[in-house]
Structures are given as structure tokens and as C-alpha cells.
Amino acid sequence: MRLSRLRPLAATFLLCTVISAQAAPPQGGKPLSGFTPARAGQQRALEARFDALLKRESLREWMRRLSARPHHVGSAYDKDNAEFIAGLFRSWGYDAQIETFDVLFPTPKTRVLELTAPEYFSYAARLAEPALKEDATSGQAAEQLPVYNAYSIDGDVTGQLVYVNYGVPRDYEELERRGIDVKGKIVLARYGGSWRGIKPKVAAEHGAVGCLIYSDPRDDGYFQGDVYPKGAYRNEWGAQRGSVADMPLFPGDPLTPGVGAVKGAKRLDLKSAPTLTKIPVMPISYGDAQPLLRALGGAVAPEAWRGALPVTYHLGPGPATVHLKLEFNWDTKTIYDVIARLKGGERADEWVVRGNHHDAWVNGANDPVSGLVALLEEARAVGELAKSGWRPKRTIIYCAWDGEEPGLLGSTEWAETHAEELQRHAVLYVNSDTNGRGFLGVGGSHTLEKFVNEVARDVTDPEKKITVWERERASRILEGSADERKEAREREDLRISALGSGSDYTPFLQHLGVASLNIGFGGEDNGGSYHSVYDSFDHYTRFGDPNFDYGVALAQVGGRLVLRFAEADTLPLNFGNFADTVARYVKEVTKLAEDTRNEIAERNRMLSEGTYKAVYDPTETYVLPKEETLPAAAPDLAPLQRALAKLQESAKNYQAAFDSQDVQARLTSSTDVQARLDQILMNFERSMTREAGLPRRPWFKHQVYAPGFYTGYGVKTLPGVREAVEQHNWAEAAEQVAVVSATLERAAAEIDRATALLQGK
């Protein structure tokens, strides 16, 4: 998995007043949240020493070593890499262990895809990525996993083909308007528009019996740029492996939801595992997709559905008929998480956790090794500091996760196994994954927005010699809408995006309620090696970050995040930016509810006035939309507004208290008050979780951030309310308004507790 352009969407935003008050900058330096002026100077000196230790040569050598052979879950080199990484950590002075879990990990036994009709077009899919002489590791066929989707069920199906665009719910609405039903059919979806696992899920909901997912060159191939090996982009036979487990239900081992997949853990029966797909699914290259698309008849696809293959895109069904046969080895495999501890001094029971996965679909130079080598160099430098006598105030834990690719297995099983202690001790989780040339992207908890902005203001962009913060800001000014440009110029901090899913932060943030960040550079490293045999050292060092400049920059960002969180006098959380952001979410869902009702009312009106009938082309099939009953009143969002007002008030009071000289004096003089404040601050993110979780998916406990049930990776903020409105489930929307309002009130109360502590009450 990867951070697909991490940079915040910066969508529409509120022109509300930003609560930007913060402690006056310490004399002689930029502000350093969480540090008293005196200690800020020490911290900066520490970071200067840290920077001086970083060596780009390490990153290159480790990438060469770690990506030398395929290292997916269950492979010999996966375990070998884990042991190598653990050895590195030990050599740097960490207490490093390998923690193992036994997880379900299917691999293909049979893969057959044939176009069986019309006879004239018959074709047997190639389903293989050829070795290239320009790519040294692309020919390691004996060790490579073939192209497949993990957690597809077995199946042997034959059916007419239907082209379903990205295969998201609104695509099926469009097919319905055109009178096309996928029941009993095999759907052909292109990658994109949602996380891949959504495609077979929605296809099965509509009665399809099989699902093919191909990489269209429009989104991922020659339309984007020259293909590999001439250029960086996906070639005709390149295909995208990947998991299709229903991760919006829960990630991790499909057989052990909610608990660690350790020996003796209660395991579901394979047949009842809810995150396996309901129908067989397989990814194919555009070389294999073209004959299928060419054989499709029926109506021409809507313009937005058409890709870049030199064919007229038709919807079907048929006459193209395909036979898809898939059989898997349903094995249990051992995964190897590397966990390396550097014990803190004064507040050793507060844990700063930093992770990146190490497993890959094949060689994985970009995904995940580009991020992992930055994390390793960061950890090496921290270890060097510790060897020189320094010791962090809090405990630092570096993690190299296994099994991220099939479904965040390593991080989820570890987080589930250690849930209780993590909820008691973890103050922060910082994740990275892929990394490349370009701009700093950050997603995460908005209590950390100001903190991460400070860090970004202290790291220099290797290409431009301005700070990475300035470069990202310039890009928002240049490329943003008028509103975004204005905000980028005027707001003190750059907004960070909210986290959905797609990498190992999910169990920490959304299951446990640990404040989390996800970081990475990108935007100048485009290409199409993702989850293919071509994600190699050769590819990355031509197109990713040839000099590892941005690998070093990522180590600088990650290192500062870790060192500041580990060393701060009090945890550097800010409630003003958080409340400001929640205000935007409340405004968004309010508008969404209004817009959704207006759309339904408008559609009903056009039905009653005969508008659709008057317009459609009588030579084409057209099914009128259904009339939909609207409840008399719009959902009452007033409770949400009231809870938000309370939150904003609490945040303002906290900041005022925190900024007062009295409080600063008390904090400086009392490590006991500092530690007690830490406990409240740590609990703040937890206060936004709810044991019952989200409707129909109790594993997801966070009430502010979640991956979308029908987007997979894409975030839904205030998900209980937002998704109920999106599904036109007005009764549930009303319930969820109450739930989310209560959550925000709980969060406000937590802030009030902190304020009371500061004020000595």
C-alpha cells in the first residue's frame, strides 16, 4: 500500500476564525510546542546533532539489500529481512525483538481467464509480467507471487462480461438507468475511483458472479507517460497485485477480528470469515483487458467511463463471455514484526511509536522500502544519540511491520494483542510507507496539526533550499482554488488531511484511539510500478528519488516528530486547530444533508414533470429513476452544532489558560503537573472512540475519522453521520447525530479537565 499523494485535499474550507493563539515564542528562537523556552534550545541542539548523523549512503545500501529478492508474507526473504532489520536495531542499541503471528494468507494454485465467446475473439489471458533486461530483479520468477488479489475466494465461473467503470456504487446506478443488470455476469472494472477491495464487494452486492480488475492506461499506463523500461509508467503486461479483503469492516487477519492472531487465539472458520470476498476476483494487465473490451457489445459507455485503450468502450452485457477459474492455497503463514525499544527516562511509561512496513508484494523498492530505509536511518541516528549518553524522556518504539500488503496484518495483530497497554501508554503513532521526490504530505489527528507544521518549518527541501513547509505552501498557492490560495497565504498553519486507511496507522488511530500521523514526500516521483515486479531498485533509483535526498528529508521529519514528542515537557497537542477542523466537518455534513435532500426533491420533481421522459433518446434503453420518499423535515443537526460550540469554547479556554504566565510558571516548575497533563492529553484522542464502534463495523471505534465503507481508503470524517446521509438512511442519521454530538461533548469535557489541571483546580 502507499500514500497515494499524501497532500491534503484542502477541499472547501470555512472562513471561520482560526484559533491561532499559542504560547509566545521563546526568546531567541521559533516556537517549539511542548517545550519551555529553556528546553527548546537544548532540543534544537539535539536535532542539529541528529541531522549531522544522517547519511544518504545508508538508505541506498539498505534499499539494495532489502529489495534484492521478493519478500512477501510467507517468503524466505520476508523472514530474512525481518532478521536483518532486527539485527540493525540491536547494533544501534535498541532492545529489538521479532514478534510473530500466524495469519491466513492465500496464494494462487490455479488462475485461468479465457474469453470464450464470441468465437472470433477467443483469447487466453497471459496473466504474467515479463522479465526485462533493464530491470535486474524482474526475472526472479521462481520467488515472485503471481498477479492475484489476496482474499479472493475460490471460484470457477463463466458469464457474460459487463464493463462497470470503477465499479463503485454510483457506477451501478448509471448501469441501472441504462437497463443493465450484472446479475449472473462477470464484471470488468478498472483500477481507481476507490480502493480495489470495494469493487468485488459492490459487484457481489449487485449479483455479479465474478470480478476482473484491470489497469487502464488512462489512469496507469501510457496515457500518463512513457512506459517501463523507457519511462516510469506501467507497461502493457504490468498488473497490480493487492488485497481485496473487506478492510472497511476490519483489517488484519480475516480469521481473528479484534484479537491478536497468536497461538491459541480463537479463529473463525474459513467459510464464515466476513472479510473474504463473496465472488472470485483477479487483477489483469491492460494487455489482457484489451481483447475483452474489444469483444464487448451493447451501449457505448458514458464518456467519463472511457479509458485510453484504442477501442470504443462498450458496457455489454456480452456478447463477450469469459471463464474465470481461481483456486488458492488457503495456508496459515507466520508474519514477523520487528519491534525495537529505546526506553525512556523520566516518563518511560509514555510510548512514542514509529512504524513502516517491511513486507512487499514483490521486491517493493518503493513500496515499502523507500519509507522503511528512511525510518531505519532515523532510528540509527537516534540510536547514535543514545549511545552518546542522551536518553529520551519518553520511550521510543520503532516498528517494522510485516503483512501490511495483504491487510495491515502485522500492525493490526500487534495493536490488537497489545491493545490494553497501548491504550495506557501510547502517546503518538507516526507512520510512513512509500516516499519519493516532491512535496511533504501529512495526514493525521488535527490535535497534531500545529506541531507537525512546526516540524515542517524546520526541515529544508533538498531541491529548493527553502523549508519543506514553504514549498508545500507555495504549491497550495499556485495550484489551489481561490479560497485555498487565500487560506494558504493567511492561515498560520497548513492544513493536514484526515486519515482514512491504506497503511499501518489504521489500528492505532481508528481502533485504539492513539493520536497518529502519516508522513511522506511525493508528487515528483510518478510512475506505474505499484504492486508489480517492476517496483525494483532499478526503477526507484531512476524515477523515485535517485539520490535519496527525500529519503534523508523524511528521516529529518520523522526524527523531529519522534524526538520532540519523546522530549517535550508536555505533549505538544493543540485543540484550536482541532476544533477549527471539526467545524469544517460539521459544516460539510450539514451541507451534504441539505444537498442530498435537494437532489432527491429535484429528482422527484423531474419525474412528476416528465422531464426525463421528454429528454432521453428513444433509440436508447433508458430506465427512469425511482421516486424516493423524503421525510418531512431535514435531519436535525442542532445537537452537533451545540457540541461543536462547546468544543470551540473549551479549546479557547484551554489555550488562554495555557498561555497565561502563571500556568507557564507552574508547568515549568512541576514535572508532576506536566505528567498529569500528559495523561489527559493522551486520553484526548481516546475520548473520541466509542466501544460500540461505527454502525455495522464495531472494530472501527473512532467517531471522527474512518475509512469509507464504500471508498476503502478514502476518509469519511464524522463517519456515522456522513455515511448515513450518503446512504439516505435518515433514521440512522438522526441516531448518529446524537452519538457524534456526545463524542464531541466528551472531547470538550476532556479539554476542560486539562484546563482545570492547568489552573490548579
Place this chain on the structure above:
Amino acid sequence: MRLSRLRPLAATFLLCTVISAQAAPPQGGKPLSGFTPARAGQQRALEARFDALLKRESLREWMRRLSARPHHVGSAYDKDNAEFIAGLFRSWGYDAQIETFDVLFPTPKTRVLELTAPEYFSYAARLAEPALKEDATSGQAAEQLPVYNAYSIDGDVTGQLVYVNYGVPRDYEELERRGIDVKGKIVLARYGGSWRGIKPKVAAEHGAVGCLIYSDPRDDGYFQGDVYPKGAYRNEWGAQRGSVADMPLFPGDPLTPGVGAVKGAKRLDLKSAPTLTKIPVMPISYGDAQPLLRALGGAVAPEAWRGALPVTYHLGPGPATVHLKLEFNWDTKTIYDVIARLKGGERADEWVVRGNHHDAWVNGANDPVSGLVALLEEARAVGELAKSGWRPKRTIIYCAWDGEEPGLLGSTEWAETHAEELQRHAVLYVNSDTNGRGFLGVGGSHTLEKFVNEVARDVTDPEKKITVWERERASRILEGSADERKEAREREDLRISALGSGSDYTPFLQHLGVASLNIGFGGEDNGGSYHSVYDSFDHYTRFGDPNFDYGVALAQVGGRLVLRFAEADTLPLNFGNFADTVARYVKEVTKLAEDTRNEIAERNRMLSEGTYKAVYDPTETYVLPKEETLPAAAPDLAPLQRALAKLQESAKNYQAAFDSQDVQARLTSSTDVQARLDQILMNFERSMTREAGLPRRPWFKHQVYAPGFYTGYGVKTLPGVREAVEQHNWAEAAEQVAVVSATLERAAAEIDRATALLQGK
């Protein structure tokens, strides 16, 4: 040429109050502008008789006959068709004559296009459209004009290729930012984005030595739908002929600007003819373009520039190098306009002119025969009415133009030859061109907006059995923006679009100031036969309007327009809709001026703040934009606002006077007042012309409507002001504000004269 989806753009519109006051509907019937209640009933009875005479069989048979052989300018069948059409008119009782002009019409002698480097890619272009067994006339090679662009100069050039997207000015700005100069190069542009003649013009302005224009399948080929003969769309070897004369300067014979190309007319020397291209230019198919695009190197084209060919679109320059050699026979040819008169009774000196061209690039079943056969059937029915004893009040003139395709030759030379009498007599020009299944599209003078809405409310859509007005309205409700939807529901009349160029209304409206309309159905007749050998009877009767239902509907619309204008007691012009529309234009140019200044100021700011420098990828070529001086103040548009206010006031006063019972009584009783009012109304459109014309193009005299200097067909309203602002020519903008304001004041004074006449002053 064709009406490329005639339907009004209906862009953003003003929420200003619509002056919708009009005479109360006559008892027992819908309103009929220009008719007293008593005469409205007679008129409707006449129209019912007219409708009953229309026969779809006529249209089919005439299309078969007229498109049986290629009939371009100078061909035997072009003259033969003219004589056939004249014969038809005579048989229907018209005084029909063929009026000839001698015009410059080059045809190709040599056409060579070769890709000469890199050697590996070398390719000789095919430059031919193959005969198809499914298309009976596609194999008439001996009579077909080959694929070429008329009025390209001769040339023999070799140069590196540069891909320039649509080849419009902003595309060259984009190239400049990427450090690419086309000087001495040959540009490859795709069709679309502007009228084709703009492409060699802008290329030459930038120093290119040759220009190729190809049909990308994204815009015109398999991306849109199945290709011919399987489907309607342009196939691999289909190419688009067409004129590239600089028609925004002046249309018509390039050697006789402003005067008729009659015997003895003063003719320019070929070398000094300003509308010939400055560089050689040729159109090619996508089959011929693909090897060229594949051989291009350099940066990858911006995403919006990429088409649907299965290649990565590069910009060049080179290494692709092409040799283009073009030689033409620079012959003078005779063109044959058919002019058929039906003399009016009471007001024979007021002429209602109705035209459609008859020449084609090849067989031209769609362009222009589909519109022409509807006009013929309309004229036949009018002739039948006249044979039965009815005689129109005003004179009706039907015209079948020759030489429209090379540059509106037949209409322009006729209008120039008869300029004086047309300015004295012509009350209306109604044009049509291509026609097909779908929705009624109307463009024209906004004084006619209410009138044409009334007509559209009286014609039944053949597919839906609702009025064509209701169907078009439903489509605006369904497909429009929220504002457009609201307006379509609430405004009394549907807006008509303003006319730029692209068919034979241009000399009437923009040179002579005759109120004009352009009409046609379309939107369900998509396809890619335009200007190819496949624009045939076989193609049209499969994909255009197989049953000629919409041909009959066009005859009903055109017939009503003609019959009502010919018969009305007073000319059915409305100033309210006109003033309302001009108010939108004034608002648009005001906003354009503000936006343009803001953009320049923003760009200057980003330059001074280093924003561009901070963002661009240092591995790519990037040229900073230039700083641009802004005058201290925005152009003063107050004179325009004042003139508009006067116009709105005058329109309101006129309508109030017209609606009063006194005036209605006077008008009903006095044919003399009616006739005097007609004269003022006829002069209203003339009052918007100015003898000096537009800056640098005196032929274009209308100050409200003109084709864009850099769009070719696309309209620019208030062109003097709008184009000056678009070119950042602030001094000229200020001058033109004065000119346009004076025009609007003159128009208002004309309305006041009419009001005074009504009031007996």
C-alpha cells in the same frame, strides 16, 4: 460547415428582471407577435394548411438525388444540382434564377507528407479515405476532392515536429512555459478547440513553417463511438476537409473583399490576398497522425492535451521530422447561387430571406443536404399555398447558396453585390445548414428571441409528441446548472445563442446588419462523417435522421418563421429580451475585465514571492511567466452601464406603449403606421452596425455579435471591448467602450423613434 450543436450555451446568466411584458394574448389563442388578434386566427389556419402539405418522402428523394455524386465548387454535379434546384423552385411557381460569381478556388496538385526522421520511424502518409462496400458513394474517387485545406498556400517545408494541442493562443503560452519554441518547426494540431483556420494562423504568428491538423479519436473517432461502417464515427483513415482562409478577417472570395466577385470586379493579386494562410497546412487522419505522434520526443504533453491514440503524447520538438509539400491549382471557378422569389403583395419591398447552402466537400448528405431538403420542402409547401391563391404580404426569397464550404462564398458575394438593396429591404434572414434527430437549436438576433420561442411552442417533436420548445426546455432543466435549471423553469422564453460564424448568416447579420436566425435540430445524430467521403446518403439514413422526421420538423419551424414574418401586421421584434441579453453581455465583459486584471496581479505577486520557483520540478524545463504592467485603474465601464440603462429604459417604454389599447387600436386601423413602424424595426439591427467595423477588420460591422478573431466560429459578443480585454490591450478597451456605448445609445434612440411613432408623436 455545420451547426455544431446549435443549442445555446446558456452559460452563466444574470438574475436580472426579465422584461416579459407583451401584448395580452388574443382571445381564444396563444399570442402571435406582430399579429392583431383577428389576423392571428387566419395565420394559424394558414400554418395548418402549410403543415398538411409537408411530405417526408420528398426529403428522402431529394437527398438521394442531391448527394448522389460529389458536388463541390467547380464540379459538374455542383452546377447540375443548382440547375435541378432552380427547376424545382420554378415548378413551384417561384421566380427562380441562378446568379453566378467567379471566385478563387484552389484544388490540390501535389500533396506529400513524410516522416523523414528518426529513420527507424520513417513513414509516408496515406492521405486517402478508402472506399467501403457498405457505403455506395464512397468509391467515387474520380470525382472526389482529395483531403486538403482550401486556401492553404503552396509550400515545400521540412522541419521538426511540435505537438501543439488545439493550436490556440493559450496552447502556445503553455509551450512557452515549457521552453518550447515552434520557430522553424512544423506544428501538429488536433481538430477542435477552435475553428480550424485559427490553427495555421496562430502557428504562423509564432514562426512555424507548416501546420498539420489531424482528427484525434478522442474528439472525433473511436473514443466517441463505433467507427464507420460499424457505427457512425470517424474511422482510422477518415479525414476532415475544410477551409482555412482567415474568415474572421472577412469571408467570401479572398480576392474581392467587400464587393461582389462579378465580372470586372476589382480583384486583389494572389500574393497580397490577406485571408490566404501564411504557411502550408493539411488535414490528416488519425491513422496518418499516429506514426508522427509515436516518433515525437521531448516532454510529455499536459494531461488535457492528450488524445485517445495508444501512445504517450509528447510535445517535441523532434526528433520526429516531417517533410510537407503542397501545390495547388490556383483556379477561378464559377459558383451558382439559386435565388427564388415569391413577390409580396401589400409590402413587397420588405424581404424575408431564407437560405441554406447546396455545395458540399464531397457528397454532403448531412452537410448541407439535410438542411437543404427541409428548406426545399418548406418552399414547396409555401409555393403550393401561393398556387391556391394566397399571397404573402411581404416578399419571400429562398436561396440555395453555392461555395459555403470554402468560405461562405455564395452568400457573401451575393450579399456584397446586393448590399444596398438588402439594407433597404431585408427584414429577416433565416439560415439552416445541417439537421438531424434531437433538439431544436436556435441562434440569432435577440430581438427575435420571443418570436422564435413562439414558433417553437407551436411545433411538435416527432419523437415525444410534446412541443419542440418543451423538449428543449426539459433538456435545459435536466442538464443545466442550478442557475440554468431555475431560469429554464421560470423565464418565459428560452434563451437563444448569439451567432459567431460558420454558416451563411454571417454576411447578413454581421456585414449588413440584417436581423438573422440560424436553426437546426441535433444532439441525437452524433457521428464523424463531417467533411469526409462518408458524409453520404447511406450514413445519414442510418445515423442522421433515418425517417426524416426532424427534416419535416425543420420545415415546420422554418416555414412558420417565414410565413409569420411575411404575414405579420408589424414585424415581430421584441426589445425587452434584447435589452435583457445585452445586460448579460455587459456584466460578462465587466467581470472579464476584473478577472483579467486580478489574474495579472496574482501572477505578478507569485513572481515576486517566488511561488513558481518554489514549486516547479527542477528536472523539467520551466520558464517563468513574464511580469506584466497593469495600468493603475481598471477600464472605466461606466459609459457602457449608462448606455445599457438607457437601452433598458427605451425597451420598457416601447413595450408599455405597444401594449396600450390606444396604440393597438391605431395600429389595427392604420396600415400606414404599420408600414412606417416596420421601417424603424428593420433599421434597428442596422443601427448596431458601424461603417468602420471592428478594429483591424472593417468587414465585420456589427458591434454586438462577431466571430472571435482567435476562435473563428465561436461568438464574441460586444466584440470590440471583449477582445481588447482578452488581448490585455487596455487602451483599445477604453476606446471600444466609447464605441460600443455609442452603438447602444443609437439603438436606444431607434427604439425611442418607434415609441414616438406608436404614440403618434
